[in-house]
Amino acid sequence: MNVLKQLMGMILIILMVSCQDSKQSKVFTEADIAIIPKPVELTLEQGSFQFNDKTQFVISEASQKEVVTVVSDKFQTAAGWTLGVVEQAPNTNFVQFITDENLEDEAYHMNVNSDRVQISASGNAGFLYGLETLRQLLPIHIESSKLVSDIVWEIPNLTINDHPRYRYRGLMLDVSRHFFEIDYLKKTIDRLAFLKMNVLHLHLVDDQGWRIEIKKYPKLTEVGAWRVDQEDKHWDGREETTAGQKGTYGGFYTQEELKDLVAYAATRSVEVIPEIEMPAHVTSAIAAYPELSCHERPVGVPSGGVWPITDIYCAGKENTFEFLENVLLEVMDIFPSKYIHVGGDEATKTNWEKCPDCQKRMKTEGLENVEELQSYFIKRMERFINSKGKRLIGWDEILEGGIAPEATVMSWRGTKGGVEAAEQGHDVIMTPGSHAYFDHYQGPQNEEPLAWGGYTPLSKVYTFDPVVETMNETEANHVLGGQANLWSEQIKTTDHSEYMIFPRLAALSETLWSTKESRDWDDFSHRIETLFKRFDMMGINYAKSSYxxxxxxxxxxxxxxxxxxxxxxxxxxxxxxxxxxxxxxxxxxxxxxxxxxxxxxxxxxxxxxxxxxxxxxxxxxxEFHKAVGKPVTFKVKYDDRYQGEGEFGLVNTLRATKNYQDGHWQAWLGKDMEAVIDLGESMAIHEVGVGTLENQGPSIYFPTSVTVSVSDDGKNFKEVGTIERAFAKNPSSDLKTFNIEFEEQSARYVKVVATVLKSVPKGGHAWLFVDEIIIN
Structure with a gap:
């Protein structure tokens, strides 16, 4: 009997182990599939394919080994499996790459059945995107940074035919205003590939920092890469720096670091496009080499905002073009990209108008104005760039004065510039501020970290379309695609950068990859929830603003x-x-x-x-306080530009936000606010609050003092309380209610005086913003 019991126990254990080794497959429905961007065609079938530690990847070229790591490294970390990579397919349990020259570049075909996964593509980009889709079909725990257990690593049987709608799908990172290390750029490249984006545009040069090593001109990084640290002040509230001041904030990339980055990006089918600004946004270069400017005066690298931008390259001197050609030769040696971006935006040409060299150039070349001189500048640089087998991209300002013949226009001031360029037969990349500027807020400003301004929520990004309805077919064919731009004036950390990029980049990826007909916000809303869980696993600091x-x-x-x-x-x-x-x-x-x-x-x-x-x-x-709806008279009326709700704007219970243009603020420029509220009858009061805003960038400052006085007749006032507040540097945007408490007393009239800051650090007049006077 004991022998029989032991035998039965062994059979039971064997059955249990057998059940564990063949875990029950999940029955998949379409609701389980949450791929972003959405594939062009997907047919769900019965059954599933299960990965295990014996699954193998079958490749046909050595370069495909690097592509395989997109998924195999994930299994190594999350499941503890080292999956084999072979060149001959076994009978079953494998993922196979099949080269199909008939498929377009970046397109892929995927067929999943219970014993194999086959991905067909014409090259590594298609195989990569097929694996990125496979990755999003796997349980979210594939993104785990540590070993997980009790996961059935399976994907549904299905067929996918997929290809991008646009060939250019990019993200611009501004590494000049705030510097980010190479490791973060590599992480960003991984995440671009995850969402089937294929361009990282690096804004390497601007007034506030030169970020690329140029060996022929070492001062560009010795001087131009560093600025005086004023990070404790608002970007547009920083003091002007002068030549010779020691810069301690900044950094730059060596040529070897950038070559390594480009090589890494190539394994993820991401093209890295450098932007070397000209003729403006170059104070960092002029600080290093003053002879490049019209005036040749030594200048400092700005620590913050510069406007207007007048320190620009001299268009009249030959040494300017010699310098830029030498710089670009080194840049092109680092970046094998098809394009070189030259900026071309926001050049204030007042120095050109009085510069003898520029005037001589205009006369020699038969140019009528400085706009045509900028056109000459860009056309000349384009000829050089074209002679090296590259193509030029510039912001839409390069249209002014006549566009360079082969130039591609990046349209940022809306889509108008892009439409105009397409009409003229030029290629266009759409990146309008309305939909593609990720330095804008994505939720209510009161709840968000400091951003540049504007409001571009996730749902608005999802409505983006690079082709404008007024375009005809020929013009539409000139639209290469679109790009998100993250300008970094307010972005000091990688966490903040991630927060601004994600999840909005997911919405943009779908608008650039998927068919327009498949666009559906409700469907996307469902799929983005799963992506949020993946982001959690991936350690991405994404914004939850859409909730x-x-x-x-x-x-x-x-x-x-x-x-x-x-x-x-x-x-x-x-x-x-x-x-x-x-x-x-x-x-x-x-x-x-x-x-x-x-x-x-x-x-x-x-x-x-x-x-x-x-x-x-x-x-x-x-808050329904005693002043709601009561008459208010001012010694000096508020500015016409900020009238709030008018007559009862400060006594209507409606509080304003950090958005100083939300229509709820009343404001005074360089003047104190003196308001008298008539309560209509004498009543007991003990506290007065004044709601204010500070945003030192646009010169909005908290009052330096608030004083409250009371009266029975409206003529003879008695001061009952005051608050003094000295100026303090503030890099953020803040709301504050100044509360003045006093011994309870009866009064009909309440006078409130808020004193405006009289001496603004950067010069000019200060704004005083008030949204409500609260009396209790």
Whole structure:
């Protein structure tokens, strides 16, 4: 009997082990497939393919080994498997690359059945994109940075035919305004490939830093790569630097580092395009070599914003062109890219207008104005670039005065420049500020880190289309694609950079890869949730701004009733809210219509998913204080440019945001605010608050003092409290309510004086912004 029990136990153990080795396959549905960008054609079939430690990759060329690592390295980390790479296909359990010369470059065909995965492509780019799709079909734990267990590594049986809509799908990183190390650039390249993007455009030169080693001109990095550290100040609130001041902030890439980066990018089918600015945005070069300017005066490398940009290369001197040609020869030796970007934007040509060398050049070349001189400049550089087998890209300003014959236009000031260039037969890359500038805010400014300005949420990026409806077929064929730009004036860290890029780059990738007909925001909204989980696993600091609840608040001044509308980017988002001390949980009230408020009320809200709040909760307080709807008179009226809601703008319960152009602010330029509120009758009061904004970039400063006085007759006032606040450097944008408490007393009239900053560090007048005067 004991022998029989032992035998039965052994059989049971064998059965259990057998069951574990052949884990039950998942039954996949279309809802399980969340590939971004969306494939052109996908047919789901029954069954699945399971990876195990015996799965092999079958390649036909040695260069494909590097492509395989996109997935094989993931299995090494997450599953602990070292998967084989062979040249002869086994009978089963393999992923095979099949070369098909009939497929277009970057296109791929994938067939998955239960015993094999076959990816067909004409070259490594197609094989790479096939593997990136396979990666997104695998469980999200494939992105884990540590070993995970109890995962069935399977993908559904399916057939995919896929290819890009546009051939140029790029991201520009500004490494001049703030410097980022090579390791971060490599991470960015990996993530571009993950989303089937194929261009990294490096903005290597600008006023605030020269970031590329040029051996013939060592001062470019000895001097031009470093600036005085003023990172504690707002970008546009920094003091002017002079020649000779020691720069300690900055950095540059050696030629060897950049060659290694280019080689790495090639393994991910990413082309790295260098941008060497000209004729403007070059103060860092002029600081190193003053003779390149018209005036030849020594200058310092700016620590922050420069406007207008007048220190530009002299277009009249031959040594300017000799310098630039020598620089570009070294640049072209590093970057094998088809294109060289020369900038060409925002050149203020006042020095050209009075420079004898520039005037002589204009006369010699028969040029009528400085715009034509810039055209001459760009055309001349294009001839040189073309002679080396390259093509020139410039921002849309290169259209001014006549465009260089073979130049490609990158249209950033909307799409107008791109349309104009296409009409003239030039290739175009669309990168309009409205949809593709990732230095813009992607959520409510109060909830977001400091950005340049503007509002470009995820849903808006998803509406981007490089081809403008007015284009005919010929013009549309000149549109190569699109690009996102991340200017880094406000971007100091890699975490902040990631936050601004992701998830918006995913939306852009789909607009540039997938068919226009397949574009569907609701469908994308579902798939992006899975991508968020992958981003979590990948350690990407992506923005969750699309989950934020936003409000639109209105007040009826006759009834004193406030109406609060809640909204979110996602269609039919499940928004729930609570009032005052109620906990924001599953039992919160579902938002269906504007909330009506007639007394001081706290509102808490969130988007809910699976019955749980997600993202950062929304909180606001509508405060009905004693001054609401009461008459306000000013000693000096607010500026016409910032009138808020007019007569009752400071006593209507509506609080403004960090966006100083949101329409809720009243502002004074270089003048104090002195306001008298008539409460209508004498009443007991003990506190006055003044809501203000500081954003030192556009010269908006907190008041240096706030004083409150009270009166019964509106003529004789008694001071009851004051707050003094000295100026302090502030690199961010902040809201602050100055609260003055005093012993309770009766009064009908309340006078509030907020004193504007009189001495602005960078010169000029200060703005004083006020959104509400609160009396209790």
């Amino acid at each position: 934020l609840v936003m409000e639109d608040i209105q007040i009826d001044m006759d009834t004193k009733e406030v109406s609060v509308e809640l909204k979110n980017e996602y269609t039919d988002a499940d928004i729930r809210y609570t009032l005052n001390d109620e906990e924001l949980n599953t039992n919160a009230t579902k938002y269906t219509e504007p909330i009506k408020i007639t007394e001081t009320t706290e509102i808490h809200a969130s988007v809910f998913k699976d019955n749980q709040p997600i993202g950062k909760p929304f909180n606001t307080t509508i």
